[in-house]
Amino acid sequence: MKRYIVTPSRCTACRSCELACAFRHGSMGLPGKTRIRAYMIAEGRHMPLTCLQCEEAACVKVCPVGALVRNEQTGAVDVLDAKCIGCEACMAACPFGAMAMLAKPDSGPTAYKCDLCGGDPACVLFCPTKALQYVEPPRRTQSPR
């Protein structure tokens, strides 16, 4: 399985990833609804942040209706829109602030998060400095945790 690898030293906080993310997911044309954010911590120190797809994810545990499930193909935790009742429990539970709510035109708001674009992350495609990569992990990182 490919891994999403972030190399902060390469990030220039150009925020191409944010735009790529917002456009890939439709997000009704709102770049503010991105699922990845490039942070400027200090001059020359940047950090792209998105969902870590935790192995023991707090959001999955706290969801009362089973709307958050692990996608076995991508390894991402996916939101099943049809099941999400918008209770915001996952938002409160996520220790990294990676979960948010998206208003929908024909139903109540549902949770949204990084889904690794189903295995082809747009942010990786548009990152000019390769700070974001989606690759087969090198052998040494494949050891079981």
Next chain:
Amino acid sequence: MITFWINGKKVEGHPGEMVLAVAQRHGFEIPAHCHHGGVEPFGSCRLCVVEITHKDWKGWKGQVTSCLYPIEEGLEVTTESAELLQVRKVLADLLLARCPDAPEVQKLAAQYGIAKSSYSEHPDRPLCTLCTLCVRACEAIGASALGTAGRGPARKVGTPFDLPPEACVGCGTCARICPTHAIDCTEDERVRTIWKREFSFVRCDVCGRPTLTEAYRALLSERSGLSVEYFKRCDQCKRDEQAKAFSQIVR
């Protein structure tokens, strides 16, 4: 796996699944107003009515609400027909008679060519369609503060004895899930007011921004086994903290 037929197409579902759930998964469009994949099916709107028959039923066929009909081997389901359209038309007409002011119901009725109900309109012109999504969502969350009271035309969704509900945690899910926005929920920086009760917000321990209500935090803490302290920060500050922490670890 159970194999059966929808509009002549062979489909598969798990035992115990309902016809509507399987149909939706296979891309069949069946109208439904009170259905939500996250909560128990209830069958209040009855718009998801379908025709069923079976080769062993000697030509007998019937109309059932697909959200509540468990799938069975060899079942033959029809989702569109002149009779079904007529049934759905009457249902939409009745819904519009109850809720003439709800834009979502008007939109639904318009799909069946109804601009004004042919039945006499409900004198109170409620926005609530009695779909009970709020009741079921509240149950799923674990608060169970809502229910229906009364029968027939007097039936309504509400809190026990119409009093501010003790069990409510002010999470606001009922107001968000309501398809016709019939539930009053207002909030300011300090409190959320819903079901005639005020709930004060937990404030982020860094920036002071309101996050979830205190009562909801207590419920989540109880349900997840996490301490109340776990829910002290807003999303923005959680991310700031993560960015700082990670930038120190990784280069």
